[in-house]
Amino acid sequence: MDIEKSLIKNLTKNFEGPSFQIKFWDGEETLVGGSTPTFTLKLNKPLNKKDMALSTTLAFGEAYMDKNFEIDGDLYFALNSILQNITHFNFDFKGLPKIFHKSSKTKQKENIASHYDIGNDFYSLWLDKTMSYSCGYFKNEKDNLYDAQMNKIHHILKKLNLKEGDTLLDIGCGWGALLIEATKKYKVKGVGITLSEEQFKKFNERIEEEHLENFLEVKLMNYLDLPKLDKTFDAVVSVGMLEHVGRDHYPDFFNSVSSVLKDSGIFLLHYITSLIESPGDPWLKKYIFPGGVIPTLREIISLSAENNYHVLDVENLRLHYKNTLLHWYSNFNNNIDIIENKFDERFIRMWQLYLCACAAVFNNGICDLHQILFTKGINNSIPLTRDYMYKD
Missing domain, CATH: 3.40.50.150 (Vaccinia Virus protein VP39)
Incomplete structure (x- = not known):
């Protein structure tokens, strides 16, 4: 479980923009940024480290759909703040061949x-x-x-x-x-x-x-x-x-x-x-x-x-x-x-x-x-x- 936490902490440690709180599945909390948090990311269970390595957006997107990942606060504001930092995300296109099929x-x-x-x-x-x-x-x-x-x-x-x-x-x-x-x-x-x-x-x-x-x-x-x-x-x-x-x-x-x-x-x-x-x-x-x-x-x-x-x-x-x-x-x-x-x-x-x-x-x-x-x-x-x- 510490590996999954480390992946998320490493992903967000250099994020710029509004501060926010991360609440992990075991109750641990961490603050991203140095001021009062404007929203909270709740991780109700660990995200698969392989999925995280393949695609940050796919891993978090599926977790959000399944309520394994939730956002307390304004959804648009939170996503807008996070996507300011998209250069930190992982995208392994070669590892996701079925999604990227040619369009016949x-x-x-x-x-x-x-x-x-x-x-x-x-x-x-x-x-x-x-x-x-x-x-x-x-x-x-x-x-x-x-x-x-x-x-x-x-x-x-x-x-x-x-x-x-x-x-x-x-x-x-x-x-x-x-x-x-x-x-x-x-x-x-x-x-x-x-x-x-x-x-x-x-x-x-x-x-x-x-x-x-x-x-x-x-x-x-x-x-x-x-x-x-x-x-x-x-x-x-x-x-x-x-x-x-x-x-x-x-x-x-x-x-x-x-x-x-x-x-x-x-x-x-x-x-x-x-x-x-x-x-x-x-x-x-x-x-x-x-x-x-x-x-x-x-x-x-x-x-x-x-x-x-x-x-x-x-x-x-x-x-x-x-x-x-x-x-x-x-x-x-x-x-x-x-x-x-x-x-x-x-x-x-x-x-x-x-x-x-x-x-x-x-x-x-x-x-x-x-x-x-x-x-x-x-x-x-x-x-x-x-x-x-x-x-x-």
């Missing part, structure tokens, strides 16, 4: 289903009424979650410089809010593709409710099959989908976009980015996003150049995602009585940990969120300045 076409659908097909009723409890499951855009501190998601949608649509009669493809369209708004505001015709059965079902219902059958359609379709679509579009958008593609398939992704985007067409890519190329976090890959990989900005910019895409604009929305996640976490907890009737405690703790940890990841700059605006080849009709992106 068949596996991509399974991975998407495991997360997005939990149920529309579940997501509707804590997303806003647009059912947008991606980073919002907070223009000011008074914006609520719905405001931020509508701001994000309009921000993207302005960047696309749409006009009446244009055609728009949304790759990874989710529940359809962006395309519905694009049709209402700009009278474009659009197609959305998704691998989620639940999203496909809900988007079709929305199309009927809004009487947009002559403008919109949604397809249950892999992006790899876009060359078979036999359609071309004036603009393509993809929001929060590239993270599911897998590093080996980035060239395939660009080839698929090129197969349906008209020459001089506009492409907006909105996705989470990492500073350096990495296989990803083991806990997130095992429990939240199987097969997920976070691209870097530099590798996508490099690939875009190889495919004759010109970069018009790059914007970082990192802190907007932190705010979005904290809104989701608040909504999740506000509906905890309903969620407890649907799911077990381990699932609930997993989701609470996921939402707060991701908010802390963005707050600490472990990940960023970028929007990149491209043109396929040369397009000299785009306004000379970026003012058009911000005009009402």
Whole structure:
């Protein structure tokens, strides 16, 4: 037992940031930092030393899900404080081969289903009424979650410089809010593709409710099959989908976009980015996003150049995602009585940990969120300045 204690003490001895208390399974307590503790980490049983050596986040994440590890205090504050010190964590990617499998076409659908097909009723409890499951855009501190998601949608649509009669493809369209708004505001015709059965079902219902059958359609379709679509579009958008593609398939992704985007067409890519190329976090890959990989900005910019895409604009929305996640976490907890009737405690703790940890990841700059605006080849009709992106 002393070995397991030593591992944790050695891990935290050089931590910076707010002080906190650690309570071990045998009653021993230790203070990390030199001032009054702001939260307490409770270890109800020893963590396996082999698991700790393979991945700090996976070991603590599983222990938290199983209540072998608890946090007394504000969960986000504690995780944000701990993740300031992520450089002290262990990540032995070679020792975790099953988690880091390559994402085949068949596996991509399974991975998407495991997360997005939990149920529309579940997501509707804590997303806003647009059912947008991606980073919002907070223009000011008074914006609520719905405001931020509508701001994000309009921000993207302005960047696309749409006009009446244009055609728009949304790759990874989710529940359809962006395309519905694009049709209402700009009278474009659009197609959305998704691998989620639940999203496909809900988007079709929305199309009927809004009487947009002559403008919109949604397809249950892999992006790899876009060359078979036999359609071309004036603009393509993809929001929060590239993270599911897998590093080996980035060239395939660009080839698929090129197969349906008209020459001089506009492409907006909105996705989470990492500073350096990495296989990803083991806990997130095992429990939240199987097969997920976070691209870097530099590798996508490099690939875009190889495919004759010109970069018009790059914007970082990192802190907007932190705010979005904290809104989701608040909504999740506000509906905890309903969620407890649907799911077990381990699932609930997993989701609470996921939402707060991701908010802390963005707050600490472990990940960023970028929007990149491209043109396929040369397009000299785009306004000379970026003012058009911000005009009402």
